Amino acid sequence: MMDHLTPRDVLQQVAQAIPEALRGDIIIVGSLAASFQLLRDLEQVVRTKDVDAMIAPHARAVVSATDVTDRLLGEGWEPQVTPDYDLPGTVATRDERLAVVRLRPPGSTVWFLELLGAPQTVIPQANTSGRASARLQTRGGHFALPSFAYLGLAQFEPTLSEFGIRIALPEMMALANLLHHPSIGDAIMGQHFAGRQIKRANKDLGRVVALALLADQRDEEALERWKSRWAEALSAMAPAQTAQLLSVAPNGLKALLASPRDIEQALHTVNNGLLSAAPITAEQFVIALRRLLQALS
Amino acid sequence: MNKASFQWNGQLAGKDARMTVHVALGIRTARDLRFLLLEAAYSLSGGEHPGCLCLLFKCGLTKRRLAAELEQFQGVLRPEVGRRIEVHALKSPADLAHVAPLASDAASLAALQAQVEQVLLGKPKSSSREAVVGMLLHRWIHKLPPVRLPELATMSGASLPTTYAAVNTLDPRWLARDDERGISLKDFPAQAWQHWLSACATAPSAKFIDRSGSPRSPQKLAQQLSKLGRQDLAIGGVLGAKHHFPALDMTAAPHLDIVVHGNLHTDLSFVAQLDPALVRDDAAKGQAHVIVHFLNRPNSLFETKDGFVWADVLECLVNLWDAGFIHQVENLINHVAPVGLRQPIGD
Numbered sequence: 001m002m003d004h005l006t007p008r009d010v011l012q013q014v015a016q017a018i019p020e021a022l023r024g025d026i027i028i029v030g031s032l033a034a035s036f037q038l039l040r041d042l043e044q045v046v047r048t049k050d051v052d053a054m055i056a057p058h059a060r061a062v063v064s065a066t067d068v069t070d071r072l073l074g075e076g077w078e079p080q081v082t083p084d085y086d087l088p089g090t091v092a093t094r095d096e097r098l099a100v101v102r103l104r105p106p107g108s109t110v111w112f113l114e115l116l117g118a119p120q121t122v123i124p125q126a127n128t129s130g131r132a133s134a135r136l137q138t139r140g141g142h143f144a145l146p147s148f149a150y151l152g153l154a155q156f157e158p159t160l161s162e163f164g165i166r167i168a169l170p171e172m173m174a175l176a177n178l179l180h181h182p183s184i185g186d187a188i189m190g191q192h193f194a195g196r197q198i199k200r201a202n203k204d205l206g207r208v209v210a211l212a213l214l215a216d217q218r219d220e221e222a223l224e225r226w227k228s229r230w231a232e233a234l235s236a237m238a239p240a241q242t243a244q245l246l247s248v249a250p251n252g253l254k255a256l257l258a259s260p261r262d263i264e265q266a267l268h269t270v271n272n273g274l275l276s277a278a279p280i281t282a283e284q285f286v287i288a289l290r291r292l293l294q295a296l297s
Numbered sequence: 298m299n300k301a302s303f304q305w306n307g308q309l310a311g312k313d314a315r316m317t318v319h320v321a322l323g324i325r326t327a328r329d330l331r332f333l334l335l336e337a338a339y340s341l342s343g344g345e346h347p348g349c350l351c352l353l354f355k356c357g358l359t360k361r362r363l364a365a366e367l368e369q370f371q372g373v374l375r376p377e378v379g380r381r382i383e384v385h386a387l388k389s390p391a392d393l394a395h396v397a398p399l400a401s402d403a404a405s406l407a408a409l410q411a412q413v414e415q416v417l418l419g420k421p422k423s424s425s426r427e428a429v430v431g432m433l434l435h436r437w438i439h440k441l442p443p444v445r446l447p448e449l450a451t452m453s454g455a456s457l458p459t460t461y462a463a464v465n466t467l468d469p470r471w472l473a474r475d476d477e478r479g480i481s482l483k484d485f486p487a488q489a490w491q492h493w494l495s496a497c498a499t500a501p502s503a504k505f506i507d508r509s510g511s512p513r514s515p516q517k518l519a520q521q522l523s524k525l526g527r528q529d530l531a532i533g534g535v536l537g538a539k540h541h542f543p544a545l546d547m548t549a550a551p552h553l554d555i556v557v558h559g560n561l562h563t564d565l566s567f568v569a570q571l572d573p574a575l576v577r578d579d580a581a582k583g584q585a586h587v588i589v590h591f592l593n594r595p596n597s598l599f600e601t602k603d604g605f606v607w608a609d610v611l612e613c614l615v616n617l618w619d620a621g622f623i624h625q626v627e628n629l630i631n632h633v634a635p636v637g638l639r640q641p642i643g644d
Contacts, residue, residue, distance in 0.1 A: 294570075294573060
């Protein structure tokens with residue numbers, strides 16, 4: 001189920017529940033971060049059910065995530081039950097059965113806060129997806145704290161919100177998605193998206209196009225800066241691979257542009273997600289995609 | 298009919314020897330097509346010609362639209378006339394080899410291909426009376442010395458007779474003549490400006506509209522234009538006018554005017570490089586976001602500064618006039634013309 005949230009509501013609710021000292025370790029990523037950064041009106045509703053929070057830096061991610069979980073549980077937040085995982089997890093629970101921390105605020109059943117960890121490095125180990133997981137031992141039981149290598153780029157100069165929680169930059173979330181999908185893979189999302197089966201790559205690459213569209217609408221020079229900002233972030237976090245990663249970053253977009261069927265899926269996801277307040281046509285989607293590719297060339 | 302259309306004077310071989318061949322370049326409207334077809338029908342009326350071949354290059358009508366027009370046209374003709382008119386929409390001169398009466402006639406094919414290529418790829422070489430007057434205005438504004446008519450003809454790309462004719466349209470009281478038979482302007486009243494601007498503004502242009510819903514600003518499009526690094530594409534219109542006269546009484550440009558040093562058949566695919574959202578629509582009912590004008594004279598008079606190529610101030614004036622910015626035209630003339638305007642131009 002999805003519901004209408006405003007970025008302000010969510011940030012305020014999370015901030016109120018967490019001690020000030022811990023708030024600085026949270027970086028909001030995903031659709032709520034995109035909405036916060038790019039929608040002109042922070043009171044505008046966004047359609048999401050999960051609010052993704054990365055706990056950073058990596059060195060204290062496990063400790064901070066444990067503290068955040070304990071604190072929220074203490075404030076009456078409730079774990080989201082998932083049938084495939086053991087809840088509460090115990091010392092005996094195998095790693096693959098550990099549930100991710102997904103906590104619903106008191107009195108709400110429509111959205112949950114999901115914790116992620118900052119990765120050790122933004123470059124995946126060879127022949128891996130870049131996903132890793134750490135075990136959290138909280139007062140509410142054992143949980144998993146997953147991390148994703150490329151998503152670590154969201155740690156680059158996040159915006160500090162008035163609530164003391166940091167928000168990832170749109171261009172860094174876009175870069176993470178692009179590096180994760182240099183082509184349109186066949187992997188299907190675990191759950192239907194607005195009633196349809198969707199390829200994971202189409203959802204993530206569609207998100208990139210939507211981010212670009214919104215950024216462009218706010219400031220027509222914004223996309224021109226993305227590439228240099230990516231270079232800064234990669235130079236800081238993966239200096240040896242900067243040039244190579246910059247050169248491959250647009251590949252997924254080029255693959256999307258060449259496939260009308262994938263474009264149609266990606267359009268479905270953005271019009272039922274980030275752009276739900278002002279859906280776009282397939283022609284507008286392709287124009288936004290081409291404009292981004294032009295800015296990156 | 299379209300200015301780039303011509304009747305081929307060559308001759309086909311054998312039984313097709315007396316067939317007439319009409320070539321039309323850049324037909325974009327049903328009206329132009331109908332005119333061409335009527336000409337073709339008239340050419341058959343005397344019974345002298347067995348048939349008429351209409352060859353369309355760079356036709357802006359869709360296949361479906363073209364087919365519908367032809368069907369409609371055939372419907373109003375007597376069948377014995379209708380079946381004698383053949384119409385082919387072709388992409389390049391090479392496609393002529395697939396047109397039946399030409400395919401078996403190598404000599405005619407080569408001759409016609411050469412003529413079509415010349416028109417399609419033609420560089421600026423002709424000019425009009427307006428160009429001659431425009432060159433005199435340019436020299437007046439920039440305080441350049443008098444010029445003899447043969448030189449003026451060369452500068453404006455006009456023939457000598459056209460140059461004489463153009464000068465003769467000017468009131469002698471506006472002209473200064475020196476001992477060496479050089480002429481220059483010493484006056485150009487409001488009425489003359491109005492006449493000249495109106496004549497220049499009738500030249501065809503290409504319009505592009507935004508399909509994204511969030512159009513790029515003219516300034517951004519101008520930046521993209523400068524990135525192309527082309528010296529034959531200049532910024533005109535309001536942005537160009539503000540370059541020449543920063544105090545111009547206008548705060549924002551409604552669209553980008555681009556002046557192309559070339560003719561109507563210049564490749565305009567560069568517009569997509571400015572912004573993928575731009576689509577050509579010469580019949581745009583709403584506001585165009587980019588308007589391309591064609592400058593068909595030997596010397597563009599473009600000015601390059603800080604990576605931007607600017608159309609000369611007179612081209613900008615014409616663009617402003619074309620857009621209906623009369624007050625700004627007066628504003629700019631008063632800034633650049635040696636004697637300014639003594640009365641409003643729109644009166």
